[in-house]
Amino acid sequence: MKISKTLLASSGLMAWGQAHADYTLNLTEGVTELSRDIHDLHMMIFWICVVIGVLVYGLLVYSLVNHRKSKGVAPAQFHENTKLEILWTVIPFLILLGMAIPATRVMIKAYDASGADMTIKVTGYQWKWRYEYLDEGVSFFSTLDSKSNQARQLNSGINPASVDNYLLEVDHPLVIPVGKKIRFLFTGADVIHSWWVPALGWKKDTIPGFITDAWAKVEKPGTYRGQCTELCGRDHGFMPIVVIAKPEAEYKEWLATQKGGAKSAGSLSPIPAANAGEEAAETRPQPAGQAAVTQGAKAEGPKAELMALGQKVYESHCAGCHRTGGEGTPGLFPAIKNSPVVNGPVAAHVGLILNGKPPLMSSFRTVLKPEEIAAVATYQRNALGNSTGDVVQANDVMAIE
Amino acid sequence: MSVTAIHDDHHDHGPAKGLMRWVTTTNHKDIGTLYLMTALIMFMVGGAMALLIRAELFEPGMQFMDPLFFNSITTLHALIMVFGAVMPAFAGLANWMIPMMIGSPDMALPRLNNWSFWLLPFAAVMLISTLFMEGGAAAAGWTLYPPLVLQTGAALPFTIFTVHILGISSILAAINIIVTILNMRAPGMTLMKMPLFVWTWLITAFLLIAIMPVFAGAVTMLLTDKFFGTSFFNAAGGGDPVLYQHLFWFFGHPEVYVLILPSFGIISQIIPTFARKPLFGYSSMVYATASIGFLSFIVWAHHQYTVGMPVEGELYFTYATMLIAVPTGVKVFNWISTMWKGAITFEAPMMWAIAFVVLFTMGGFTGLMMSISPADLQYHDTYFIVAHFHYVLVSGAVFAIIAAVYYWLPKWTGRMYDERLAKLHFWLTIISTNVCFFPQHFLGLAGMPRRIPDYALQFAEFNAWSSVGAFVFGFAQLILCYIVIQSLRGEGDRATDEVWEGASDHGLEWHLPSPPPYHTWESAPDIR
Numbered sequence: 001m002k003i004s005k006t007l008l009a010s011s012g013l014m015a016w017g018q019a020h021a022d023y024t025l026n027l028t029e030g031v032t033e034l035s036r037d038i039h040d041l042h043m044m045i046f047w048i049c050v051v052i053g054v055l056v057y058g059l060l061v062y063s064l065v066n067h068r069k070s071k072g073v074a075p076a077q078f079h080e081n082t083k084l085e086i087l088w089t090v091i092p093f094l095i096l097l098g099m100a101i102p103a104t105r106v107m108i109k110a111y112d113a114s115g116a117d118m119t120i121k122v123t124g125y126q127w128k129w130r131y132e133y134l135d136e137g138v139s140f141f142s143t144l145d146s147k148s149n150q151a152r153q154l155n156s157g158i159n160p161a162s163v164d165n166y167l168l169e170v171d172h173p174l175v176i177p178v179g180k181k182i183r184f185l186f187t188g189a190d191v192i193h194s195w196w197v198p199a200l201g202w203k204k205d206t207i208p209g210f211i212t213d214a215w216a217k218v219e220k221p222g223t224y225r226g227q228c229t230e231l232c233g234r235d236h237g238f239m240p241i242v243v244i245a246k247p248e249a250e251y252k253e254w255l256a257t258q259k260g261g262a263k264s265a266g267s268l269s270p271i272p273a274a275n276a277g278e279e280a281a282e283t284r285p286q287p288a289g290q291a292a293v294t295q296g297a298k299a300e301g302p303k304a305e306l307m308a309l310g311q312k313v314y315e316s317h318c319a320g321c322h323r324t325g326g327e328g329t330p331g332l333f334p335a336i337k338n339s340p341v342v343n344g345p346v347a348a349h350v351g352l353i354l355n356g357k358p359p360l361m362s363s364f365r366t367v368l369k370p371e372e373i374a375a376v377a378t379y380q381r382n383a384l385g386n387s388t389g390d391v392v393q394a395n396d397v398m399a400i401e
Numbered sequence: 402m403s404v405t406a407i408h409d410d411h412h413d414h415g416p417a418k419g420l421m422r423w424v425t426t427t428n429h430k431d432i433g434t435l436y437l438m439t440a441l442i443m444f445m446v447g448g449a450m451a452l453l454i455r456a457e458l459f460e461p462g463m464q465f466m467d468p469l470f471f472n473s474i475t476t477l478h479a480l481i482m483v484f485g486a487v488m489p490a491f492a493g494l495a496n497w498m499i500p501m502m503i504g505s506p507d508m509a510l511p512r513l514n515n516w517s518f519w520l521l522p523f524a525a526v527m528l529i530s531t532l533f534m535e536g537g538a539a540a541a542g543w544t545l546y547p548p549l550v551l552q553t554g555a556a557l558p559f560t561i562f563t564v565h566i567l568g569i570s571s572i573l574a575a576i577n578i579i580v581t582i583l584n585m586r587a588p589g590m591t592l593m594k595m596p597l598f599v600w601t602w603l604i605t606a607f608l609l610i611a612i613m614p615v616f617a618g619a620v621t622m623l624l625t626d627k628f629f630g631t632s633f634f635n636a637a638g639g640g641d642p643v644l645y646q647h648l649f650w651f652f653g654h655p656e657v658y659v660l661i662l663p664s665f666g667i668i669s670q671i672i673p674t675f676a677r678k679p680l681f682g683y684s685s686m687v688y689a690t691a692s693i694g695f696l697s698f699i700v701w702a703h704h705q706y707t708v709g710m711p712v713e714g715e716l717y718f719t720y721a722t723m724l725i726a727v728p729t730g731v732k733v734f735n736w737i738s739t740m741w742k743g744a745i746t747f748e749a750p751m752m753w754a755i756a757f758v759v760l761f762t763m764g765g766f767t768g769l770m771m772s773i774s775p776a777d778l779q780y781h782d783t784y785f786i787v788a789h790f791h792y793v794l795v796s797g798a799v800f801a802i803i804a805a806v807y808y809w810l811p812k813w814t815g816r817m818y819d820e821r822l823a824k825l826h827f828w829l830t831i832i833s834t835n836v837c838f839f840p841q842h843f844l845g846l847a848g849m850p851r852r853i854p855d856y857a858l859q860f861a862e863f864n865a866w867s868s869v870g871a872f873v874f875g876f877a878q879l880i881l882c883y884i885v886i887q888s889l890r891g892e893g894d895r896a897t898d899e900v901w902e903g904a905s906d907h908g909l910e911w912h913l914p915s916p917p918p919y920h921t922w923e924s925a926p927d928i929r
Contacts, residue, residue: 203778229782238468
C-alpha cells in the first residue's frame, strides 16, 4: 500500500543510497562549515518528520486495519476531547520551537559575511556568468563549454553521455583559494538569475540594480559544480557554474597568469580590468590594455581571423536569442539573416551591439572588447545569410563609440 | 428564459432546452456542472502540457522542443492547472453543494453567478491562444517575475488581461458564496452547524476577495512598466524587481490555501460518512481553518528566502511559516481521530480521502522542511520544491476534487458509478502519482534546478521514472472521464437518496432525491 511505500521512502532510502554511486538521493554535506551546518539542520528536520510520520501513519494504518466495518465493529460516536486537542496543539508547537533555535543560529551565521579575506563579484547575464576579483583586477566571463553546447542543441545527434560533465562544464571556471573567507557580491545584468553551488550550501539571487551578498570558506580543494536556479529565459538550463578550489599557492599562481595576460588567445580570455580596484563593470577596458592579451585576434587581423573570432563570439553571446543559424525568434528576437540593421550602415549595426535594446538586449559595451565587437559584426555581415563584404575593425568600433 | 410547454404538468420549472439553457442559466446546479466540466477539460489540457514537459525530460538532451517553448508550456501548465482546473472545480463544487448543504434554494446572486462562470471559458481560450502568438506564450513561469516576463512578445498584454478576467471571475464567485452562506441558510442552520465544506469555502472566499486585487494590481504594474514607461520593477528607473515578488506572493501564498482549504472541507465531509462517525473536533477544525487563512497572509516571503532579505526578515518569515504546521497538524489528527473506532468501509471516495491524508501529509512534511530558511537556501528553486507542491496540489487538491466527484456524482446524476473501474482509476493514479513525484525529491536534493529543459546525466534515472509515472497518471485520468460520461448518460445502477449507508446523518444533501430536482429546498428544510 501507499503507506508502506511512504514509510520505506522516508526511512529506508538512506541506506539504499549507499549502493548507488551514480546518483545521489540526499543533500550534499558540502565543503564548508556552513554547508555542513545546513546539511545537519536538514537531517534533523528530516528525522523529526520521519518520527512524526511513523506515529501518524502508524495510527492511521492501525485504524484502517482494525476499525473496519467488515470486522463487524459498531462505530463509536465520540467526537471531541478537549485535553487531546490541547495536547496535539501544544506538543507540535514545542517541537517547532526545538527546530527554530538551531535554524536561527545557522541563519545568522549564513548572513555574517564580515571579516572576509577577499571579495568576488558575480554578475548574472543571459546566459553566462561574469566573475570579478575586486581586489585583484581580474575579471572574466564563464559560459557553457562548447561540447555541451553542441550536444544540447535540438536533435544534435550527439549523445549527452559522450560529453564529460554534460551541462555542468564551463569554459572559464571560477578559481578560489581554500581556507579563505570569500565574500561574494551578486547582481544581475538583465534579468534575475540565481547562483547555486550545492557544495557551498546556499544559493543567492542576482538582481539587476541591486547587490546581494553571501560568503563561503571552502575547506577542501576540488571542483564543485552548480547551476543557475532562477528561471532567466530560453537558456536558463544552460549556464552552469564551476568552482575550482585550489590551495593558496596554486591559486596565487593561477591569479598571476590571469594578471600577466599569458593566456592563450581565445574570444573569452579573461579581461584585465583597466584600473585595479575600480569596479570593472563600470570601466570599459582601455584600448592600451588590449593589445597585450589578444595576440591571436589583433585588431588589424585579416578577415578570416575576424570571422573565426566572430563566430566564437556569436555562438557564446548572440546565438541564445538570434540562434545559431541567425534565424532569430519570431516576435522576440529579430533574425540576423537579411536583417536591415546588419545589412545597413556599419555605424548603426555596431551602435546597436554597443548599446543594446532594453529590455530584450543588454548593452555589450562592457561585455565584449572592441575587437570582439568588430569580429562579431564582421561575422554577422558576412555569414548567416548575409554577404555585405564589409570588414569591421576594432578601430572602427572605438571610433563609433 | 423560455419555458417550453411540453412538460407543463410538472410543478417545478425545468431547464430550458438546448444550448441556450447553458448560456443563460442562473441555476446553481447548471452553473456547478458548467464549472466542473470546464475544470475537467482544462485539467486534460494542462495535463497534456505536463506530458510534453515530461516527454522532453524523459532523457538527457533536447529531443522535442525549443527551450523557449519548454518555458512557455511550463508557465501555461501551471496557470491552467491553478486557474483553469483546480479553482473552477472548487467553484463548481461550491455551486452544486453549498445551497444543497445549507438548505437554500439557490445561490444568492444567480445572474452574477452566470457571469462569473462565463468569463472563465473566454479567459481560458485567450490564455491558450497566446501559445500561437508571435514570440510564443509567456515563458517566465506562472509567477510572471519581471524583468524576465517583460521579454514576452505579443502575448504579454493578453496574459495580463487573462489574469484580470480570471480575477474578476474569482472575486464575483467569492462574493456570491459569502453572501449565500451568510444570508441564505435555512432556519436553524447556525454557523457552527454548517458542514465543514461550507466553512472552508467561506474562509476561502474571503481570502480570494483579499488577494485577487493584489495580483491584478501587480500585473497591471507590469503592463505599465512594459507599455507606459513606468519603472515599478525597473531598478534603472528607481524601481525594484523584488517588489513584484512581494506583491505576487502576498497573493500567491493565500492562493495556495485557496487551492487547499476547500479540499480540507471535502475530506472532512467524506471521512465521517465512511467511518460512520461524526467528525472529530468540529469546532477545532473551523478554528484551524480560520488560523490557516490568517497565517497565509503573513508568511509570503518564505518563497523569497534567496533574494537577500535582511536576516531579521528571514527569521520572522521562518517562524511564522513554521506556525502553519500547528493548525494543519490539528486537521490531520482530527481526521485520524474521526476514523478511530469507526466502522470504516472503502468505497472510492473514502479511498481517495485516505490517499489525500497520507500524501498531503507527505507534502506537509517537505513544507515544514522548506520553512526552515537556512535549509531552504539549498532547497529553493529545485525539484525538491516541485515535488513538494505537486504532493500538496495533485495528491492534495486534485485528489480531494476527485474524491468529491466520486462522493457526489451519484447524487448529481442519480446513477452509481462503476466501483471496479473507480478502484482501477484509484490504484493506477495513486501508484503513478508517487512514481512521478517521489523521485523528484531526490532530484532536487541532488541538485537539479526546476524549470530546466535538459539536465546533467546523474539526474537521468529519476527523470525517466518521473516521466513514466506522469504518462501513466495522465492516461489513467481518461478512466475518470469515462466514468463521468457513463453517469451523465444515465448508465449504472440507480442511486438511492442516501447514496451511502447512513449518509443522511452527514448532511442535508442526502435528504434530497438522487438526482435532485432542478430546484431544491424551495421551502426551507427543518433543521433540528
